[in-house]
Structure formats: structure tokens, C-alpha cells
Amino acid sequence: MIFPRGVIRRTDHQQAAETVYDAVIVGSGISGAIIANELSAAGHRVLILEAAVGDDITLRGYEGYLSDFYSAVSKDNQAPYPANLNAQMPRSTDVRQLVPGAVDASSYLVQNGPFASDTTYTRVLGGTTVHWEAKILRMLPEDFQIRTRYGQGQDWPVTYEQLAPYYVQAEREIGVSGEVEDQAYLGISFDDGYVLPMHAMPLSYLDRMVAKDVDGTEVALDGERYSLKVRSFPQGRNGIPNPAYDGGQGYTPVGAVSTNQVEEGGRCQGNNNCVPICPVQAKYHAGKTLAKALSSGRVDMLPQTVASKVHIDTDSGRVTHIEYKAYHDPSSPEHTTGTVRGRIFVLAANAIENPRLMLASGLQSTSGLVGRNLMDHAYLLNWALLPEVAGTMRGTVCTGGICDLRGGSFRRRQAAFSIDIHNDGWGWATGAPDTDLERIVDKENRFGASLRHALVDQISRQLLLAFQTEVPPSESNRITVDPAFTDNLGNLRPIISYHIPEYTMRGVEYGRRLAQRIFARLGAEDHTFYDPSDYGYVSYGGAGYALRGGNHLAGTHMMGTSPGNSVVDERQRSWDHQNLYLVGGGSLPSIGTSNITLTLSALCFKSARHMIDQLRDETAPARASAA
Amino acid sequence: MPTPTPPPPPPLSRITSREVLHQYLYAAMQLEHATIPTYLTTLYSMHPGTNSDAYHVIRVVAVEEMLHLTLAANLLNAVGGKPDLTGPDFVPTFPAYLPDGEDDFEVSRQRFCKDAIDMFLKIERPGPAPTEEDRVKPKKDKAKPNLASLPDDPGLRFFSIGEFYVEIDRGVVALHEQLGQALFKGDRSLQVTPDYYYSGGGEVIPVHDLKSARRAINLIAEQGEGLGGGIYDDESELAHYFRFKQMLDGYYYQKGDSADKPTGPELAIDWDAVYPIKTNAGLADFPDGSELHAAALDFNVLYADFLGLITRAFNGQPQLLIDAVAGMFRLRDKANLLIRNPIPGSDGVNGAPTFELAAVAGKVAS
Numbered sequence: 001m002i003f004p005r006g007v008i009r010r011t012d013h014q015q016a017a018e019t020v021y022d023a024v025i026v027g028s029g030i031s032g033a034i035i036a037n038e039l040s041a042a043g044h045r046v047l048i049l050e051a052a053v054g055d056d057i058t059l060r061g062y063e064g065y066l067s068d069f070y071s072a073v074s075k076d077n078q079a080p081y082p083a084n085l086n087a088q089m090p091r092s093t094d095v096r097q098l099v100p101g102a103v104d105a106s107s108y109l110v111q112n113g114p115f116a117s118d119t120t121y122t123r124v125l126g127g128t129t130v131h132w133e134a135k136i137l138r139m140l141p142e143d144f145q146i147r148t149r150y151g152q153g154q155d156w157p158v159t160y161e162q163l164a165p166y167y168v169q170a171e172r173e174i175g176v177s178g179e180v181e182d183q184a185y186l187g188i189s190f191d192d193g194y195v196l197p198m199h200a201m202p203l204s205y206l207d208r209m210v211a212k213d214v215d216g217t218e219v220a221l222d223g224e225r226y227s228l229k230v231r232s233f234p235q236g237r238n239g240i241p242n243p244a245y246d247g248g249q250g251y252t253p254v255g256a257v258s259t260n261q262v263e264e265g266g267r268c269q270g271n272n273n274c275v276p277i278c279p280v281q282a283k284y285h286a287g288k289t290l291a292k293a294l295s296s297g298r299v300d301m302l303p304q305t306v307a308s309k310v311h312i313d314t315d316s317g318r319v320t321h322i323e324y325k326a327y328h329d330p331s332s333p334e335h336t337t338g339t340v341r342g343r344i345f346v347l348a349a350n351a352i353e354n355p356r357l358m359l360a361s362g363l364q365s366t367s368g369l370v371g372r373n374l375m376d377h378a379y380l381l382n383w384a385l386l387p388e389v390a391g392t393m394r395g396t397v398c399t400g401g402i403c404d405l406r407g408g409s410f411r412r413r414q415a416a417f418s419i420d421i422h423n424d425g426w427g428w429a430t431g432a433p434d435t436d437l438e439r440i441v442d443k444e445n446r447f448g449a450s451l452r453h454a455l456v457d458q459i460s461r462q463l464l465l466a467f468q469t470e471v472p473p474s475e476s477n478r479i480t481v482d483p484a485f486t487d488n489l490g491n492l493r494p495i496i497s498y499h500i501p502e503y504t505m506r507g508v509e510y511g512r513r514l515a516q517r518i519f520a521r522l523g524a525e526d527h528t529f530y531d532p533s534d535y536g537y538v539s540y541g542g543a544g545y546a547l548r549g550g551n552h553l554a555g556t557h558m559m560g561t562s563p564g565n566s567v568v569d570e571r572q573r574s575w576d577h578q579n580l581y582l583v584g585g586g587s588l589p590s591i592g593t594s595n596i597t598l599t600l601s602a603l604c605f606k607s608a609r610h611m612i613d614q615l616r617d618e619t620a621p622a623r624a625s626a627a
Numbered sequence: 628m629p630t631p632t633p634p635p636p637p638p639l640s641r642i643t644s645r646e647v648l649h650q651y652l653y654a655a656m657q658l659e660h661a662t663i664p665t666y667l668t669t670l671y672s673m674h675p676g677t678n679s680d681a682y683h684v685i686r687v688v689a690v691e692e693m694l695h696l697t698l699a700a701n702l703l704n705a706v707g708g709k710p711d712l713t714g715p716d717f718v719p720t721f722p723a724y725l726p727d728g729e730d731d732f733e734v735s736r737q738r739f740c741k742d743a744i745d746m747f748l749k750i751e752r753p754g755p756a757p758t759e760e761d762r763v764k765p766k767k768d769k770a771k772p773n774l775a776s777l778p779d780d781p782g783l784r785f786f787s788i789g790e791f792y793v794e795i796d797r798g799v800v801a802l803h804e805q806l807g808q809a810l811f812k813g814d815r816s817l818q819v820t821p822d823y824y825y826s827g828g829g830e831v832i833p834v835h836d837l838k839s840a841r842r843a844i845n846l847i848a849e850q851g852e853g854l855g856g857g858i859y860d861d862e863s864e865l866a867h868y869f870r871f872k873q874m875l876d877g878y879y880y881q882k883g884d885s886a887d888k889p890t891g892p893e894l895a896i897d898w899d900a901v902y903p904i905k906t907n908a909g910l911a912d913f914p915d916g917s918e919l920h921a922a923a924l925d926f927n928v929l930y931a932d933f934l935g936l937i938t939r940a941f942n943g944q945p946q947l948l949i950d951a952v953a954g955m956f957r958l959r960d961k962a963n964l965l966i967r968n969p970i971p972g973s974d975g976v977n978g979a980p981t982f983e984l985a986a987v988a989g990k991v992a993s
Contacts, residue, residue, distance in 0.1 A: 243822075
């Protein structure tokens with residue numbers, strides 16, 4: 001995919017100030033990229049503000065990320081990406097156990113507790129999709145009506161069927177490898193003849209070893225019986241194109257992005273370090289969509305430009321302009337301020353930065369729900385040693401899992417979950433394989449052949465089951481701002497207040513017992529241990545569990561049916577501000593048990609349609625009131 | 628009213644029978660494979676993480692040769708031949724020779740350096756013969772092997788690789804005139820399809836009729852030598868010749884540039900970030916009994932195995948090409964082992980894979 005050379009630097013702040021764009025978009029992640037691409041393809045002029053340092057996306061630049069990652073001693077999911085004091089990103093190394101009643105302001109994300117969130121997001125061109133895992137799951141039809149069906153959470157103002165055509169667009173844009181036959185469960189349906197762009201990634205040897213003992217296991221829950229089956233997960237990475245795709249037109253995988261032609265990333269090689277970075281760019285990242293958008297000639301971009309305030313005309317409620325702080329040097333807080341104007345404005349900065357910006361601008365919305373109902377999946381990790389070598393550490397991070405408890409009547413009482421089988425062993429739970437190596441060398445004093453055997457024995461048998469557990473919306477889970485906490489540029493930092501609802505803890509408790517049962521069936525030695533001093537430690541029902549976040553941030557500008565019960569409508573348009581869209585995970589009324597990127601991308605395709613309609617129907621730009 | 632002139636008859640081809648076509652297509656496979664050891668040797672001689680642009684260009688050209696090899700196998704299968712990469716003469720000895728118009732030039736396995744780039748330029752150089760008569764020339768030195776020798780008359784060789792493929796194209800057209808669709812009697816299930824073969828260099832074309840055959844031939848010829856002219860090809864990609872030339876000129880080409888003047892940004896190369904490997908290294912260069920000698924032998928065994936795997940893939944098991952990806956990683960690791968180690972007693976010259984397969988014929992797993 002060719003990135004148009006010089007396009008990032010083509011526009012300066014002066015020129016941007018002189019233009020009234022059709023759309024101003026804050027954020028160059030997948031939401032912003034999709035909308036910029038759709039709008040520019042429809043002939044509209046778009047400006048993207050990006051807080052991070054940005055330059056032409058080149059292979060050399062990407063290889064810079066790679067060598068930073070390879071040489072990092074401690075590898076977390078931001079390890080490849082340069083720290084930027086003016087556009088800070090939460091890192092998993094930031095999080096620490098919270099002292100009850102005390103606020104932890106030691107890093108960018110201010111933690112108000114009681115639950116310490118280890119969430120991260122990446123502020124680079126392309127956003128968090130540069131580091132994501134790229135697991136692609138549609139939500140279940142019942143996820144859209146969870147209140148009506150189970151009396152929990154909030155219903156969506158759209159149904160699965162209404163979103164389905166946009167799921168198709170998102171699956172095309174991301175480039176998904178999977179088979180629809182494997183995915184038609186729990187009500188998920190596809191149009192006749194629809195196939196995903198590329199064939200499924202094969203289940204790993206580890207998946208198949210687990211499947212041998214787990215497939216067919218029956219569990220009873222809330223009066224219903226469920227049969228478990230290891231199923232392949234659709235992936236947002238390049239596989240074997242399916243010739244039946246698109247009515248037989250097939251699909252051409254999109255590989256690496258650079259300013260001159262490069263041929264890399266045409267197919268996944270199984271490198272296993274998808275998070276935090278795919279060595280060849282077989283994994284989708286929003287740079288692939290940005291390259292297209294920027295090639296249109298109608299999209300301008302201003303990097304190193306942090307949106308700081310959304311200005312509203314008090315009479316009409318419309319956005320008149322967005323104020324920003326632009327820095328020249330990432331290591332210096334010196335900046336200039338300026339404004340940009342557009343006919344419509346789109347906040348696409350993610351479910352934490354969007355509400356942060358709204359609240360910093362004094363915009364709580366009629367419902368008062370801006371920032372509220374923050375959701376992220378609660379992950380319960382369970383890890384064990386299999387009785388025989390299972391080939392752990394091969395393949396993508398996760399190729400298969402168990403989805404049978406994603407839906408069902410039990411959701412009246414307890415959270416649903418899906419189970420990931422981790423091809424990268426105990427890494428997430430224990431820091432394997434580094435910690436294993438350290439232990440084998442330092443504590444067990446092994447070297448030579450003994451060391452090699454121990455590594456194989458202890459690492460290649462590792463099984464980690466990650467239970468991705470639903471978290472329902474809760475108004476006290478929220479993002480707020482406070483003048484006491486500002487960043488390097490003087491912008492208000494996001495404050496996160498979060499707890500794990502009991503509904504989720506009931507699912508967690510059940511999940512732990514199920515994991516133990518699965519390990520027993522496999523003859524695996526359970527090594528799971530939750531340390532009470534762990535930052536994610538939650539006590540429930542007489543036991544303790546160390547929970548992790550999934551970085552699936554949602555809910556903070558929830559969509560709904562009226563200005564009283566939500567922040568945006570089904571178009572992701574603000575009820576209060578007619579030319580303002582808040583897009584991305586923040587709009588989701590529920591997160592179900594699927595990684596949210598496919599769904600938020602589908603919503604963005606839908607919103608882009610509505611934006612194009614609005615631009616066509618309206619003819620005048622907003623004017624500030626004469627006052 | 629003037630009588631319309633009849634269309635000219637198709638040019639005569641030396642390829643007058645299916646058997647001769649098989650010989651030509653086997654020679655094409657040899658030809659397309661022959662440069663892969665040189666590209667890979669140069670590629671792996673580069674220090675990791677350096678000269679990214681050069682690394683990627685060389686890699687992409689190597690990958691395209693693999694595509695061409697696969698296309699040649701598809702062509703051979705389509706006309707009822709049997710691809711075999713395991714014959715003792717399949718891999719050339721180095722230095723090998725390719726035609727360069729009036730002369731020929733050496734193709735060597737050498738480190739990344741300006742001479743290597745010059746060599747790559749020659750391999751890629753567009754070379755249509757000035758006249759029909761010039762297309763085929765007698766070899767100046769009959770004893771010297773030339774990769775573009777005529778399979779049906781080894782005392783002769785083609786003016787250029789491009790003319791070699793012109794001959795194949797004419798031959799396919801002429802035989803199709805003779806035999807019709809029966810020319811393509813090969814079992815279609817032998818064809819390698821894009822499922823199992825992928826590369827950025829282009830789509831692999833399953834061959835089953837004249838149209839697909841000529842598309843495949845055209846793809847091989849166009850990607851390499853670009854007899855069509857113009858520095859960008861049909862898909863707006865810069866022809867390889869110019870991607871290499873950029874490296875010597877020190878500047879990128881841009882759309883609109885003429886062939887001799889790149890006007891794009893600077894392309895800086897660190898010519899010192901290279902392992903000092905022995906050119907055309909042979910097993911005889913490594914001391915008997917040394918670890919390096921054993922490792923070089925290992926590489927040759929692995930390479931012979933690999934060619935065996937590819938042969939099986941081309942003979943009815945195309946899905947084996949997926950295993951071949953893992954095989955390529957193993958070859959890379961073994962090549963790196965040789966390239967990063969000095970030859971004992973050689974005063975600073977490193978080893979390299981030797982690609983001498985005849986010696987390991989007996990050791991290969993069948």
C-alpha cells in the first residue's frame with residue numbers, strides 16, 4: 001500500500017486555519033481513518049488532527065518501531081512506540097495497586113479507583129491498531145438487546161440485522177481471515193453466499209490439543225446445557241484469499257505501508273508478537289486506511305496538534321471551531337494555539353480521550369452521561385502446564401477459543417464470557433518466557449543441554465486461558481477531569497473511576513471454576529495464582545481474583561434513543577450539538593464478549609453515510625453567534 | 628478499392644514440438660532459479676537492520692524469481708511436462724553466465740556491494756535484439772555454460788533473457804496453431820494457485836489455455852526485463868532495473884522521470900554494513916573437518932531437501948508450498964550461520980552457502 005509521500009507535511013497550521021473543511025476529525029486511529037476515507041471518497045475535504053508526532057508512514061519508520069521493540073529489555077505493549085511528553089499514552093507499566101481513598105496521579109491516566117485499570121492506548125499515526133491483537137468478532141444479536149432480554153445493561157438503538165451491512169464493510173476494510181461456517185453460532189448470521197475476505201487461520205497445534213479433550217464437554221448453567229467446542233477466531237490479518245469473496249471477485253490482501261513500493265505483509269508468518277507489533281504488517285493497522293484517505297488529495301493532516309477545546313455557539317448548540325495546542329518538539333511543552341473550522345466535527349480519539357475533551361470543553365450533554373458508563377472487558381487469566389509438549393509460542397497470539405458461553409439465559413444473573421487460548425503461553429499472566437528463563441538460569445542453575453530441555457519442558461507446555469468477561473455499564477464507572485491534574489501542555493488529564501460490577505464478578509467466579517474443570521479434563525497442572533497485592537485484585541464470594549483490562553474501552557458517549565438517556569444517537573451524532581459526532585468505542589451501549597474494534601468500525605461506516613447525507617443536506621457552515 | 632494486405636504469418640519458432648517446448652520450459656525453470664542463490668547470498672550478507680531500501684529491493688526481486696519459477700512450472704505442467712528441480716544440473720555452478728547482447732556476463736554469489744548491484748542491473752537490463760537475426764548467436768566459448776543457451780542447440784545462445792522468452796511465446800503460439808487446446812493437456816490439479824503461493828511480486832497464474840499461458844510468459848518477461856520500455860510497468864511499479872540503479876545513483880526515481888535521471892529524495896547506502904563473505908564460496912574453501920565445513924554441508928543438504936519439497940509441490944501437492952515458507956526460514960538461519968562466521972585461517976573472510984548439491988545427492992531424504 002503506497003503512502004503518498006509528503007502529504008503529512010503538505011498542510012501547515014496557517015493554511016488549515018484559512019480553510020473551512022467539510023469535516024474536521026480528531027484522531028487518526030481506525031475510526032478517524034475510516035471516516036476520512038469514506039468522506040474523501042465522496043468528494044469531501046477533511047482535516048485530521050493528530051496529537052502524536054506524524055510523518056509519512058514508511059517501512060524504515062516501521063522498522064524503527066521494530067528495532068526499538070527488539071532492543072527493549074522490558075516488553076510491554078507500548079514498547080515499540082516512543083514516549084511523547086506532549087501526547088502521553090497510558091502504559092501497562094504505569095499501573096500500581098491503589099490505596100483505598102487515595103488517588104494515584106503518578107502517570108498520565110489518573111486513577112481514582114477503586115479498581116486500578118491497566119488500560120493502554122497508543123498515540124501514533126494509526127492509533128491503537130498498530131499494537132492491537134486484531135481478533136475480529138461480531139457481537140451476538142442478543143448483545144444488542146441485552147436489557148430487553150436479560151434485564152441487564154442498555155439496549156442498542158440498532159439491531160444486529162441493521163448493523164450487518166456495515167459489519168461487511170468493516171470486514172472488508174480490515175481484511176478478515178475466517179470462515180462464516182465457524183462463526184454462525186448463538187444467532188450470528190450472514191447473508192447467503194457471504195464469505196469473509198480470506199480463509200480462516202488454521203487452529204494451532206495447541207488449540208487442537210486442547211480441543212481433543214475439551215470439545216463436547218457439557219456444562220449446565222441456569223437450567224440450560226451448553227456444549228463446548230474450540231473454534232477458530234476470525235483475525236484481522238492476511239491469510240489465504242477466498243476466491244468466493246465479493247461475488248467471486250476475490251480479495252487482494254493489503255500488506256505493508258510505505259512511500260515507495262514494498263512487498264511485505266502479504267500473509268501472516270506466525271511471528272507470535274502481534275501485540276505489540278507485527279514484524280511484517282500482515283496484521284491490519286489503520287495506516288493502511290489512512291494511506292488510502294490521504295491519497296485522495298482531499299485529506300489534510302496536522303500532526304503534533306492536540307485538540308484542546310471544542311467551542312460551541314450557545315444559540316444553536318453547533319460546534320463553531322476546535323481549538324488546539326500544537327507543539328514543535330515532543331520533549332518541550334512549548335506550543336502554539338490555534339483553531340480549525342469545519343462544517344461537521346468528529347471526535348475519534350478513543351473512549352477516554354473523547355469524553356476528556358468534551359468535559360474539558362464544559363460539554364456534559366443533556367443526559368450528563370459524557371464520560372459515564374465506561375466499560376472494558378474484565379479478563380480472568382487461568383494458566384496451567386499441559387502434560388505434553390504443545391508447541392506453545394507458535395502462530396498468532398490467539399487463533400482459537402471457546403465461544404459457547406458468550407450468550408444464554410444465564411446472562412440474567414451473571415456476565416457472559418468468551419475464552420481465548422493463548423498461543424503465547426503464560427506471557428500475559430507471568431511474563432513468560434522471560435521469567436521462565438530467569439528462573440531456570442538463576443534459580444535452577446541450568447545451562448547447556450539441561451537449560452535447553454528445561455526451556456522446552458516448561459515453556460512449550462504452557463496453556464493460558466483468558467476469560468474475556470462482559471462488564472455492563474455502570475454510571476459510576478466514568479472518566480472525569482479536574483484542574484488539579486493537567487498534562488505537559490496544560491490540557492486536563494483523564495481521571496478514571498472504575499469498579500468491577502458484581503454482575504461481572506459472578507461471571508468471573510464461574511469462569512474460574514470452569515477453568516479448573518477444563519484443566520482437569522486436560523490433565524493439566526493448574527499454576528494459577530492471584531496475588532492479593534496485585535493491582536487488579538478483587539475479592540468476591542470469599543475468594544480473590546486478579547483481573548486485567550482488555551483495552552476495549554467503551555460506553556463513555558453511549559448511543560441511545562433520546563437526549564435524556566444517551567449522548568449520541570444511532571448515527572453517533574451528539575443529541576446536543578447537531579454538527580458534532582463522537583465516534584468509536586465510546587458509543588457502544590454494551591460490549592458483550594467480543595473485541596470491540598470490528599463493531600466500532602462498522603458503526604463508523606454507518607456514521608460516514610450519515611455524515612455524507614448531512615453535508616449534502618446542509619449548505620452553510622456554522623457561524624459563531626454575533627454576540 | 629485496394630486489396631487489404633493479409634496479416635503477416637506468425638513468426639517461425641524453433642520450438643516445433645511438445646518435447647522441445649518441454650526442454651525450453653525446463654531451461655526456463657533453471658534460468659529463473661539460477662539467480663536466487665545470488666540474490667539470497669547478497670541479501671543475507673547485509674548487516675541486519677541496515678540499508679532497508681536495498682534489503683527490500685533485493686528481497687522483492689528474489690521473491691519474484693520464485694514467482695517466475697512457479698509460473699514456469701505451471702507452464703510446463705500445463706503442456707504435459709514434469710517439473711523436476713532435483714536433477715544434478717538444475718542448480719548452476721558459479722560463476723554462471725547470462726547473455727548481455729553481444730557478450731555475456733558473470734553471475735556470482737557475492738556480498739552486497741556496488742559490483743553486485745551492477746550485476747543485478749545486467750540481469751535486469753531490457754535487451755531486445757536489434758534484428759531478428761541477432762536474436763540467436765553462437766556461443767563464443769562453447770565450453771562455457773550459458774543460462775540462455777538454446778536447449779535444442781547448446782552451441783547457440785539467445786541475445787538476452789528477453790529473447791529467450793520471446794522464443795517460448797512464439798513456440799506456444801505456433802504449437803497451439805498446430806494442436807489447438809490439446810496442447811494444454813496437463814492435469815489442472817497440478818497448477819499452483821494463489822491459495823498456496825503468495826508474494827507481493829504478483830499473482831501466480833494457473834495455466835490451462837493459450838491466453839493464460841501467454842499471460843504467464845508475459846509476466847515473467849515483463850517483470851524482469853521490461854522489453855516494453857518505460858521505467859514504470861503496467862501496474863505503475865518501478866521496474867527492477869531502475870530500483871537497482873537508484874542505489875548506485877543515490878536518488879529515488881519518481882513518476883515522470885526519464886531513465887537516466889532520478890529526481891526523487893536521496894537514497895543513502897552504507898556500503899560498509901556488510902559481512903565480508905567469500906565470493907562464490909565452495910566447500911573446498913572451508914578447511915576439512917572444520918565446523919564451518921560441516922555447516923556448509925548441512926546447508927547444501929537442506930537446500931537439496933528444499934528443492935525436493937518444491938518438486939513434490941509442483942507435482943501434485945501444491946499445498947506443500949506452505950511448508951516451504953518454514954523451509955525458507957530454516958535456510959535463512961543456516962545461511963546466516965555461514966555468513967557470520969570467518970573461514971578459519973583466512974584472515975577476515977567469512978563463509979557463505981555454497982549451493983553445491985551434486986555432492987549431497989546421496990544424503991537427501993527422498
